[in-house]
Amino acid sequence: MSTPANNDKYLDQTLRPDNWGDYIGQESIKNNLKILLGAAMEREEPPEHLLFYGPAGLGKTTLAHLITKEIGAQMKSTSGPAIERVGDLASILTNLSPGDILFIDEAHRLNKMIEEVLYPAMESGALDIIIGKGPSARTIQLDLPPFTLIAATTRISLLSSPLRSRFSGGTFRLEFYTEKEIQRIVARSAKILGAELAEEAAAEIAKRSRSTPRTANHLLKRCRDYAQVHGDGIIGIDSAAKALELLEIDESGLTANDRRILEILIEKFGGGPVGLQTLAAAASEEEATIGEVCEPYLLQLGFIERTPRGRVATPRAYEHLGKMAPHPQKPLL
Ligand code: ADE
Numbered sequence: 001m002s003t004p005a006n007n008d009k010y011l012d013q014t015l016r017p018d019n020w021g022d023y024i025g026q027e028s029i030k031n032n033l034k035i036l037l038g039a040a041m042e043r044e045e046p047p048e049h050l051l052f053y054g055p056a057g058l059g060k061t062t063l064a065h066l067i068t069k070e071i072g073a074q075m076k077s078t079s080g081p082a083i084e085r086v087g088d089l090a091s092i093l094t095n096l097s098p099g100d101i102l103f104i105d106e107a108h109r110l111n112k113m114i115e116e117v118l119y120p121a122m123e124s125g126a127l128d129i130i131i132g133k134g135p136s137a138r139t140i141q142l143d144l145p146p147f148t149l150i151a152a153t154t155r156i157s158l159l160s161s162p163l164r165s166r167f168s169g170g171t172f173r174l175e176f177y178t179e180k181e182i183q184r185i186v187a188r189s190a191k192i193l194g195a196e197l198a199e200e201a202a203a204e205i206a207k208r209s210r211s212t213p214r215t216a217n218h219l220l221k222r223c224r225d226y227a228q229v230h231g232d233g234i235i236g237i238d239s240a241a242k243a244l245e246l247l248e249i250d251e252s253g254l255t256a257n258d259r260r261i262l263e264i265l266i267e268k269f270g271g272g273p274v275g276l277q278t279l280a281a282a283a284s285e286e287e288a289t290i291g292e293v294c295e296p297y298l299l300q301l302g303f304i305e306r307t308p309r310g311r312v313a314t315p316r317a318y319e320h321l322g323k324m325a326p327h328p329q330k331p332l333l
Contacts, residue, residue: 015189015217016062018069022188024213025181026059029172033063036169037070046099047071048169049122049149051107053156055296057214058174060152064103067150075101080109086117086129093127098145107151108158115163122149122166154292176211176300179203185213186220190235195224201240208244208253210297215253222247252301252320258294261285262303262321265313271326273310 017023020030033050040047047067052060068075076096083089083104096102104110110118120126127142151167153159164171177185183199183206190197197220205223209216220235226243227235248256264283265272276295280287295311298304303317318325 012214012217015192016065017188018066020066020070023059023062023066024184024188025177026063026174029063029174032170032172033067037067041071046073046146046148049167050151050169051156051159051164051167051171052150052152052174053154053171054174055176055212056154056292057210057212058176059213060174061103061105063174064101064150064152068101068103071099071101073099073101073148075103077103077105080104080106083110083114086113089114089117090127090129093121093144093147094142096145096147098147100145100147102147102149104149104151107153107163108155110163112160115160118149119162119166154296177213178211179206182206182209182211182213182216186216189217189220190224193220193224195220195227196234198234198236198240200237201235204237204240204244207251208249210253211300212297219244219247219249253297254320257285258298259321261290261294262298262313262317265304265311266318266321266323271318272304272312273307275310279311 020034023030037047050067052063054060065075074097076092078092083092092102117128120128121144125144125146127144129140129142131138131140148169149167156164156171156173183202186202186205186209187197187199190202201223205216205219209219223235223240223243224233226246227233227239230242231239250259254262261279261283265274265279268282269279276287276291280290283290295304298317299306301316302314303320305312305314315325
C-alpha cells in the first residue's frame with residue numbers, strides 16, 4: 001500500500017532535511033544564516049530579506065523551509081510566474097500574518113510592475129495601490145505586517161539591481177556539492193527510505209549525480225527500483241552500476257541529452273563559439289533547458305566555456321566523447 005511517506009510523489013519532501021545537523025554541505029551559508037537568525041530571534045524581529053541563487057537542485061527551497069522551521073514561522077510559498085498581476089501580489093501580501101516567511105521561487109520571472117510594488121513592501125512594509133485611472137487616479141498606502149521575503153533564483157543576472165539591493169539580510173550563492181557530501185546525502189536518504197545501500201554504491205551514485213542532491217536522490221530511487229525488480233532489494237555496487245547504465249548516465253554524470261548537445265556543438269559548429277539560441281535551435285531543445293539544466297554542469301566540469309561570442313567546447317569535452325580536439329589556432333598578429 002502507498003502512504004505519503006513511501007509514495008514516490010511525496011519522497012522529495014520526505015527526504016528534505018529539516019534541521020541544520022541534517023543539512024549537509026554549504027557550510028559558509030549555514031554559518032552565516034545561523035548568526036543572522038539567532039540575532040533576529042534574540043531581538044524578537046523577523047529576519048531580514050534573503051536571496052538564494054545557484055543551479056537547480058542544490059537546496060534553495062530546502063533552506064527556506066529550514067529557516068522557517070528554525071524560527072518557528074509559517075511559510076507562504078509562490079513563484080515568479082504565478083504572480084501575474086499587481087492584484088495577485090497585493091492579495092498575497094495582505095494575507096500575510098506577522099512574522100510570516102514569503103517564499104518566491106523563480107524570482108527572475110517576476111515582471112517589472114510586480115517588482116516595483118515589491119520594493120516598498122520590502123523596504124518599509126508598505127503596499128502602494130493605485131486606484132482608478134487618468135487624472136482621478138489615487139494612490140493608497142496599506143501597512144503590511146512585518147514579514148521576511150526569501151527569494152530563490154537560478155538566474156540572478158536577470159533580477160533588476162534595485163530588487164537585488166533590497167535583500168538586506170544577504171545574497172547567498174549555493175555551490176555544487178563534493179562527492180563526499182553527496183555520498184553522505186544519499187546514505188541519509190537511503191536510511192529514510194528504509195533501503196540498504198552499500199558504501200560503493202553510494203559512491204557510484206555520488207560520482208554520477210552532477211554534484212546535485214536532487215539528482216542524487218533521484219538516482220538513488222531508480223537504483224532502489226532496479227535492486228527490487230532484479231535482485232534482493234539491496235542496493236549493491238553491481239545493481240547500482242546496471243541501473244545507472246540503463247539510465248544512460250555516464251561516469252561523469254552526463255545524460256544522453258548532455259552528450260547530444262556536446263556532439264552538436266562539436267560536429268555542427270566545429271566546437272563553437274556558437275550562441276545559445278542557435279545551439280538550442282539545432283538541438284530542437286528549449287534555450288532554458290540548455291541554459292539552466294545542461295550548461296551549469298558542463299561549465300562546472302570544464303567541458304564548455306562561455307565566451308562573448310558564444311559557447312565553446314573545450315579539449316576535455318572532445319576527450320570525453322572520444323574525439324580529436326582541433327589544434328589551438330595561433331593568434332593572428
Ligand atoms: N537535500 C537537498 N539538499 C540537501 C543537503 N544539503 N543535505 C541533505 N539533504 C539535502
